[in-house]
Amino acid sequence: MVTTPQAVVRSLLPLAVAVGVAVGLELLLGLLGFYAQKILFDIGVNIILAVSLNMVNGFTGQFSIGHAGFMALGAYGSIVVTYYGGYALFGDVMMHSTVTGYALYFVSILVGGVVAAGAGLLVGLPSLRLRGDYLAIVTLGFGEIIRVVLQVSQPVLEPSEMAAVPWYEQPWHLGRSLGFVHSGSYNTLGWTWTAVAVTLLVAYRLRESTHGRAFLSIRENEIAAESIGVNTTRYKVNAFVLAAFFAGVAGSLFGHQLGAGTASRPEEFNFMKSFEVIIMVVLGGMGSISGAAVAAVALTLLTEALRSFQDYRMISYSLLLVIVMILRPQGLFGTHEIWHLLARFRRKGTR
Amino acid sequence: MSSFLQFLLKGIAVGSLYALLALGYTMVYGILQFINFAHSDVFMLGAFFSWRLSVLFKINEPSPVAATGVLLGAMALCSLTGFLLERFAYRPLRRAPRLNVLITAIGVSLFIENAGQLVFGKNVVQFPPLLAEHTFEVGGVRVRSVEVIAVVTAFALMVGLHTLVYRTRMGKAMRAVSIDHNIAGLMGIPVDRIISLTFVIGSALAAAAGLLVGITYGQIKQPADSSWVLYGLKAFVAAVIGGIGNVPGAMLGGLLLGLSEQFVAGYLPSELRDAIAFLLLIIILLVRPNGLLGRRVVEKV
Amino acid sequence: MAALLDVKGVSLSFGGLKAVADFSLSLAEGSLTGLIGPNGAGKTTLFNLLTGVYQPDVGEILLGGQRLNGKRPYQIAAAGAARTFQNIRLFGDLTVLDNVRVACHLRATRGMWAAVLRTAGYRNEEAAIALRAMRLLELFGLAAAAGKQAKSLPYGQQRRLEIARALATEPRLLLLDEPAAGMNPQEKGKLRELIARVRDEFKVTILLIEHDMSLVMQVCERIAVVDHGVKIAEGTPGEIQKDAKVIAAYLGTAESGAAAE
């Protein structure tokens, strides 16, 4: 594909649309009920998770099945900033709906992403030596280690206790298995969907670039990729770091959601959460950005719709997963984007 | 000193159960090169089948004969489960990319858990007292009779498997299939049947592990409880530590893992116990990527 | 002419088996050399040594004076050696065009940030890459298939695409591993012309493993013969055809070799 002005415009489209939607949602916020907001919020977080995991599993063909661990790091990392950082800044641990407050929140999202990205680097390093299932089990194990470590952290500090604990020890007070129940609900749909837009744009532009093709070449044939000069080691680690960053961002949003009080418990980030994200990526199609996003939307909605049939929900999900793997192993959209398939469909129609 | 001995004994008890379970993972991995995620669910089913069989036959009192019967029944049912699993979920994917197989395995695992939840309910189940409970004091260390029986049973089964794999015609065929499916077929070995057999045997061992866990802990958690999957994952880790595809390796890895967990839980915060398996895994894989007893495989270009 | 590739006394063993033994070879800049020998003689192993897939136990490999020992395959590609594979290794799910474009990556300079921000410099570079990739496809008669998945191409085209992909890395040394395998006589004829043309137009030095003797004899200026990992002869095609050791290696005995002359 030659880069023409049209191509640039087209590549801007997802960002424009999503920011538009984000702003729209923000404006409608008052009109929406809590429940509708929560669903739109969950959808956004799940899109970010699925699209970011797709960077590792779909682009480079590595098996990462511990995505929830990165999300957890993002959530805790960002809450540490808004809670303990907020105390340092404002002298209390309340939520501050001011410009400074939201600036702090913005910083916390970045910190969440960076903390997770650092962990991504750590997990990416074994990928230099491990292949396939071994890597999968290491990523899963890493996620579990993070969860367990969070469980042995110290109770959250009350403002009255802050003075007694030096600042560098404060981030270790994460609330044990009870979770970090004091996070402010800074997050709104506007924040969430802007993050969704950025994730989609970065994923898409990266994949369409020479770097993206380098990622894909690793998935296709690692030995051939090396032979044409792709530093497969570096690119695999890059994929892990990038994916972890966005998972961290998703965690930051998740940790500051409305009524987040019970959200950021270590248990929320167990391997079941990781599996959910994998299901989205796999159903959407490995390597397909729009596919992963659509699957995230569909499965989030389906989860809500089937909430009263909880017992049967997971049964049908898992059956669906197995059947798709057997009948359509490339996922619903394969490596294609939805518009590719639409274009092909239209061509067939006119013929 | 006595606490050291206590951890040692407990470690062997837990470790032999890990080893029993690890054998199933290592056999399937050796032959099909994938993690049978659903193995932990067959293990879970082993516990629940044992419970149901005990209820069905109204076994309320300890009886070695009844316990053996329940064991055999659970093994048969789990073997059937393993057979069906391979036949209908994995065999259609024999030539599919490995990620697909892995994900199918995860899907099957979720399916069994949630279906099990419907069938067996969502409550913790009190396990029937199939064996008499005695506690001995040996040199200041408490030893439970059921633990001794669990260890002995586990070792007996492992020795049996070892004999099967290394001493019989069938075992020779299994080893041949694990080296190369195509060449094994050219020898006249019915490859698909051998693969089925591998699942059947691995599942029978998992059933035994399930029963022994039930007896040891006296109660079992609901089918979808994440502790089952975690138990299974740790057993897989044990198989990897020992060297995947290697029967003695799985036993060594299982014991090693059981011991490390007990010592970590004994001397450090006990919550860290669940992390130690993965920490051990990462270290071993970085130092010896093919496990303690594994062989190096040269990649062909 | 200076030597572009200098292989000095290289050996490699697998377990107890000596795959390559004390092998030396020197290729002049711009030369076209054939590497022949019976199946299993160690030719592909030698390619794997030259491209960093394997590391030699002893010996030294120099490309344009630069030592390749200890370098990873991607570094060797960057140093200017590109290859094709005996058992074709294309990026099957990617398009034909992308297979070539991905190899242009090696000489691309813009980073990931530029790609995400779509800077002007990045866009120019992408356009240049696309142009160069299309030119290569045209040269190899694959332009019409640019949008197809690589795995959907017939055998002969897959082999040609592999060569195009290797050339996209702008190599100084091109290693071709049995490019004619599975081709029919017409395709082989075209391939012969293509190899000669590639050498002249791209100014690359070519080392060619091939079993088709008529192809090797016609296209190569020099030929090295390997048997059991040892170089048993080197010379012009005429010299090689008369070499008793070569005939023995190929035909089992010298007496039967005479019959085949």
Next chain:
Amino acid sequence: MSLLEVRGLDAHYGAIHALQRVDLTVEKGEIVTLIGSNGAGKSSTLRVLSGLLRPTAGTVTFDGRSLIGLAPHAIVRLGIAHAPEGRGIFGTLTVKENLELGAYSRSDRAGIRADISRMMVRFPILGERAGQSAGTLSGGEQQMLAVGRALMARPKLLLLDEPSLGLAPQIVQTIFAIIREINQEGVTILLVEQNAHMALRVAHRGYVLETGEIKMTDDARVLAASDEVRKAYLGIG
């Protein structure tokens, strides 16, 4: 009726057309060779015959029975043994275990034991190394083991894929002498060789394959004398 009859065989690897309308027959007691360059489809033909590769069209009849759709192990039972390219030795198993596996389709224990002893007489090196893991054997020894192992199935038809691959000339001579010997004992042989000269010397008839098609077939001596074959496959010039 011929022992083996192949008609209009087609086979694919993905988009690649590996075999195109291949016809060939093998009579009882013959040595027939398939020659051709790398990638011509020689190994693919054998892979179809032993059930490793599913053909997309055509018929294969062995001893009056169709082989299409049969699994490799069922084909072995019918009397076809395949010593594959690259030998396919089970390197971590012992030499003796390899031989025993060759007889997996048989159930006559005494006969198997007797055959193992016979193999160890025919290939003394296998007797010497019986308890060693097969991976420690040299290339030539592994080839002996591959042939011996295939014979353990007591086949009517033996498929040999590149038995000379990577072997020194003297050992190649030995292997070909053994091939002739086995044939004289009544085993029909279909031989795939890159070393066309040796193959045509030992075979009764030959087929020349090119890009998956049969280009020529004739008496081995005629083929060896043909200009076209001499030019393309008999080496040099």
